Amino acid sequence: MRIVVDAMGGDLAPDAAALGALDAAEKLGVQVVLVGRGEQILACLKRHGIETLPQGVEIAHAEDVVDMHDDPASVVKTRKESSMVVGLRMLADGQGDAFVSAGSTGALLSAATLIVKRVRGIRRAAMGPLIPTKTGGRTVLIDCGANAECTPEFLLQFAFMGSYYAQKTLAVERPRVALLNIGAEDTKGGALQKQTYALLQKANDAGYINFAGNIEARDVPLGGADVVVADGFSGNVLLKGIEGTALFMASLVKKIFMRNFFTKLAGLVCKQGIAKLKGMLDYRETGGTLLLGITKPVVKAHGSSDRLAMFHSIRQAAEAVEAGVAQDLAQNIDKMTVPKELDHVSGT
């Protein structure tokens, strides 16, 4: 297996990507191609005492870099020689099985759609991060920012994509798919939710997915579903709201132990439990976010990814290749169409 990695994306480029790639080649036995400015990558490796490229690691030179201020929709044209565009082209050409980048989310999504293409019949690619939950498991939240405005058909397809992904990655046989809403009853929400509810119910009745009804945001971190389907706007609000609350709560926990000498001692006694809590909040071990609906796996790593985070994003990409979600989607695309009576709401 061959993973193409954008060496120049993210705050800690190229070090994080280069060293994370080395770790992946060594520990996972995958081949990694680092795409970016060759001399910078080599200089970085040298700084870390590595004089020759280890086995399984290659460099593919790309002169340019996508900037966070570039217009996402036009990087394919304006940044033809960037590490992101060159890497995605390699993926599309069969020179790799997956692509990982810590660069601009918008640019990655747009370029992946244009270069690697969506699965035939899939209307929109979506982002499906894994959220840790109280039950000790993880939940796929799809979409969470790729598509601010959605139709019921997009959400129906997100449900299928999330369900296949959960089956393969979380090893849940019949993932409970729920629709993010502001109440449990099927009359809740706006037109988008009501119409999507009807579509998901039909898909459930046909045995295609295991639809568990609406879910309120409160029950998502508590583990109420395996897959949470949302338009990109509210999904993003939920994801970021969870992040911010976790940070806030972590600061409160820190205060518990920093009050005085005795509470600091208590902190030492509790250090295992504290480490476990920190581990749950550490996105670095979760990996990045898979773009679902693209013909080949593309993983968006966190912008501030370090060596460890890049390693886990590459691991996640390798797992996605093995899972073969794109194939599942292609084979089942007929089940994801919208019945005629709802057609007026499904186009954009």
Added chain:
Amino acid sequence: MRIVVDAMGGDLAPDAAALGALDAAEKLGVQVVLVGRGEQILACLKRHGIETLPQGVEIAHAEDVVDMHDDPASVVKTRKESSMVVGLRMLADGQGDAFVSAGSTGALLSAATLIVKRVRGIRRAAMGPLIPTKTGGRTVLIDCGANAECTPEFLLQFAFMGSYYAQKTLAVERPRVALLNIGAEDTKGGALQKQTYALLQKANDAGYINFAGNIEARDVPLGGADVVVADGFSGNVLLKGIEGTALFMASLVKKIFMRNFFTKLAGLVCKQGIAKLKGMLDYRETGGTLLLGITKPVVKAHGSSDRLAMFHSIRQAAEAVEAGVAQDLAQNIDKMTVPKELDHVSGT
């Protein structure tokens, strides 16, 4: 000041309301009218050793009770003699200055709009709960569930309502008003966000509000704004997402101390800090949620409110009466209209 309280709303009725009202009359020096089944309220007080109604507390009999399964829009017709409808009618008739209920949110919103009416010119009443933040302050999140589908004009009005409310209740001179969005740039979000952004910017330039731009959900619990403006759907998702994450994190904190004998001892050492964390998560001391845009203060108390929570909701109602937000709104309604060029998106 006279606060009308729905004695029959919520899971712990009538005990929570009756006892909370007694506490409020005693500690705040306000008059309280308990609306509901007289004999049940008296029997409840008797159970708690209270034989005669204390000074400042009255009972207004209402035979019926709004049920959680009633259609919210029709309770005014179908439950004419319910404690909620009778209480709101008393408020409208000038027999009280504010109304508090732990009953159904939808029914309360609908009945308050029909009976007590919206401030002239206000398109929609909104719910504006106060969220504790990392900076130790609180943020008004408006709307968070009353209006699933919104127009830019609704959101403009929410911004004004939230800003007056924050000024009066949080004692912030120039509240930082921000628009909930999926990115900081003014090009982010859907049509609703882009058009609202333009309206809020104009209101800022005219000196009406202090618009701080877009805010991502992550920065809300971190204290990034004093007022967060959102459509009811995404506001509800954020509010409930914060709740669920806080519950999840609290369970993780508990685990830290429950590992073994020594960590339990450590928990004793840290009990002050733990109590402080618990206090921040305890909605009971925050009070309920004020419905903004109604001509008189109406407070929705949490459905599971106990005596303490009802006391604080009554306190909040009393503070809202003193703040006089409705008057501010009425005087400034001209500033909250939408310019002609955006008129096509402002109707419903």
